[in-house]
Amino acid sequence: MAHIFGVGGIPETVGDAGSLHEFGDVSSMAAALDQFMQSPAAARNLGEKARARAQSKFTAEQIVPRYEAIYRRVLD
Numbered sequence: 001m002a003h004i005f006g007v008g009g010i011p012e013t014v015g016d017a018g019s020l021h022e023f024g025d026v027s028s029m030a031a032a033l034d035q036f037m038q039s040p041a042a043a044r045n046l047g048e049k050a051r052a053r054a055q056s057k058f059t060a061e062q063i064v065p066r067y068e069a070i071y072r073r074v075l076d
């Protein structure tokens with residue numbers, strides 16, 4: 001299983017482009033890093049998948065209207 005390194009975060013953001021690690025779970029993060037060191041191609045593929053996910057779901061054109069809708073609901 002591929003992992004995105006970091007602590008916490010929003011699972012919906014990561015999706016299937018990786019996984020998050022619990023705070024303080026150093027052994028899990030180290031194991032994931034070891035996987036990438038053993039397979040640079042897997043690391044590169046995950047990076048490409050994460051980039052594609054960000055470009056398809058989190059552009060300003062997609063996010064700004066969502067925030068505007070929230071602000072409008074709050075202000076109404």
